[in-house]
Every structure is written in C-alpha cells, then in structure tokens.
Amino acid sequence: MSSDSATTGPSAFETRSLGAIGAEVRGLDLRRAISDDVFDVLRELVMREGLVLFRGQALTSIEQIGLGQRFGPLEQLDVRAEQEEPTLVVIGNLDSKGEVLPADATHMKLISINEGWHTDSSFREIPASFSVFSCVVGPEVGGDTFYANLRRGWVDLPEDLKARLCGLRGVHDYAAAYRARGNDEGGMIGYDLPAIVHPLVRRHPETGTTGLYVSEHISHIEGMDPAESRRLLDELLNHTTAENRIYRHHWSVGDVMIWDNRSMLHRAQGFDQRHPRVMHHVRVGGFERPIAAT
Numbered sequence: 682m683s684s685d686s687a688t689t690g691p692s693a694f695e696t697r698s699l700g701a702i703g704a705e706v707r708g709l710d711l712r713r714a715i716s717d718d719v720f721d722v723l724r725e726l727v728m729r730e731g732l733v734l735f736r737g738q739a740l741t742s743i744e745q746i747g748l749g750q751r752f753g754p755l756e757q758l759d760v761r762a763e764q765e766e767p768t769l770v771v772i773g774n775l776d777s778k779g780e781v782l783p784a785d786a787t788h789m790k791l792i793s794i795n796e797g798w799h800t801d802s803s804f805r806e807i808p809a810s811f812s813v814f815s816c817v818v819g820p821e822v823g824g825d826t827f828y829a830n831l832r833r834g835w836v837d838l839p840e841d842l843k844a845r846l847c848g849l850r851g852v853h854d855y856a857a858a859y860r861a862r863g864n865d866e867g868g869m870i871g872y873d874l875p876a877i878v879h880p881l882v883r884r885h886p887e888t889g890t891t892g893l894y895v896s897e898h899i900s901h902i903e904g905m906d907p908a909e910s911r912r913l914l915d916e917l918l919n920h921t922t923a924e925n926r927i928y929r930h931h932w933s934v935g936d937v938m939i940w941d942n943r944s945m946l947h948r949a950q951g952f953d954q955r956h957p958r959v960m961h962h963v964r965v966g967g968f969e970r971p972i973a974a975t
C-alpha cells in the first residue's frame with residue numbers, strides 16, 4: 682500500500698497494485714465532493730495505471746454522470762435518444778420486468794460486440810478518452826471484464842516489428858464487427874457510421890507514451906494483403922492480451938472502474954444467463970484525433 686499524493690492532506694488516498702496492470706484506490710469516497718487537487722491526482726493515476734478500481738461505492742446515476750464530467754464532456758451513447766444531453770447507459774441482461782433475458786435475445790446479441798477486445802468508441806474520428814463503469818447488480822459467476830495495456834503491448838515488441846508497424850493504419854469497421862456476431866439491422870451505436878482509419882501505433886496525447894492501437898473491431902490494415910493483415914492483427918492482439926499481461930475483474934455491487942481508452946483494451950467475458958448483471962456506464966469524449974507515433 683502506498684500513498685499516492687503528498688498534496689491532498691486529509692483527502693489523500695492510497696493505492697495498491699491489482700497485479701500485472703492497474704491499481705485499486707482506497708480511502709477516497711467518490712460520492713463526496715472531490716477537490717480539484719485530489720481529482721488531478723486521480724486523473725494522473727488513471728492515465729499512468731490505465732485502469733483504477735474503487736470498491737464499495739454505490740454511485741447514483743447523477744453521481745456517476747458528475748464523476749464522468751469531471752474528466753470531460755460525455756458522449757451520447759444512445760443512438761435513439763431524442764434528447765441532446767449525453768447520459769448514462771445501462772448494460773445488463775434484464776428485461777423491463779427485471780427477468781433475465783435468454784442468451785439468444787436480440788439485446789444480448791447486440792451487446793455481445795463487447796466480448797471482442799476493443800477501446801471505446803474507436804468508430805469515431807475522435808474516440809473516447811475515459812470510461813467509467815459501475816456495478817449495480819453483480820453476478821455470482823460470469824460477467825467478468827478483462828483489461829490489457831496497449832502501451833505494455835508495444836514496449837515488449839521486437840524492434841524490427843515496431844519499425845514495420847509505424848505508419849500503418851487500422852480500419853475500424855463496427856458494422857463488420859456487429860455482423861460477425863449476427864447483428865445486421867443497423868440502429869446500433871457505431872453501426873451506421875462508415876469504417877474509419879486510425880494509426881496502428883499511437884502517441885498518448887497527454888502522457889506522450891507510445892502504444893499499439895489494435896482492436897477486434899479493426900477489420901484489416903489499410904493497403905495490406907488481407908491474409909497478412911489478419912495474421913499481423915492476430916499476432917499483435919495475442920501478444921498484448923497474453924495471460925500474464927492482463928487484469929481480469931469479477932464485479933461486485935459498488936465496484937467502480939475508470940480506465941483510459943487511449944492506452945487500454947478491454948473485453949467482456951459475456952453474460953452467464955443464470956445470473957442477473959447490471960452495469961452503469963458513462964463515456965468521456967476524446968479531445969483530439971489519435972496521433973500517429975513516429
């Protein structure tokens with residue numbers, strides 16, 4: 682256990698490692714007002730660690746939206762929303778009566794896109810910066826989330842491969858990713874937008890560190906032979922998400938996770954349909970287009 686700041690006086694919080702990547706914060710109540718000084722330390726911590734976990738924080742929707750807005754303006758995640766105001770989305774396996782949906786329900790098929798390794802909103806020209814996830818109903822088993830660090834994936838690559846990757850661009854094609862999971866009706870977030878290219882190696886806009894920008898939502902590498910593209914993407918993803926480089930989180934009610942999409946991959950394990958699971962999510966918009974590393 683280590684103190685993360687000497688500047689925050691009685692509000693100082695402690696951190697502990699979650700293992701290969703990530704940190705847990707203790708001693709900071711997200712439901713109480715957080716001073717700008719403490720928030721700045723927290724924001725730096727999220728960027729340095731990639732993901733930060735809090736436990737025992739049953740945030741109201743308003744509190745979670747407010748927390749997200751400290752990081753920046755939120756994205757509108759509901760494609761059918763009529764109101765302009767971005768808000769919190771519920772990700773769960775319950776119907777309107779609170780009954781667990783069957784695995785083949787349309788809604789479950791739609792959200793199965795989250796089971797591929799991805800960074801949030803890479804279908805946008807300016808993808809998301811931070812995400813805030815909280816657990817409202819925790820499943821006894823299943824429903825875990827896996828995290829991998831794209832910076833770590835880059836650092837460990839052989840130098841000749843690094844040189845080859847700089848300058849390449851990945852085609853982020855959400856419609857293809859949805860269709861691959863049996864969803865072809867449109868009207869889903871990212872589905873109706875054209876595929877978009879982003880650099881395969883990016884420089885973090887705030888920390889300046891270099892990381893891969895790979896995802897299972899990339900259909901291919903621009904201008905590359907399809908088979909070679911597939912082989913290279915699989916190699917990079919497998920390397921970055923190797924068992925000894927990831928953090929796997931089993932959710933309990935009151936858990937809050939904040940991560941930096943500019944340096945982190947994540948994926949859902951998928952729902953165990955014997956158990957209800959309900960998460961609340963707010964997503965912070967990005968601030969600039971991904972910057973290619975040179």
Ligand SMILES: [Fe+2]
Binds near residue numbers: 795801
């Ligand atoms: Fe996600």
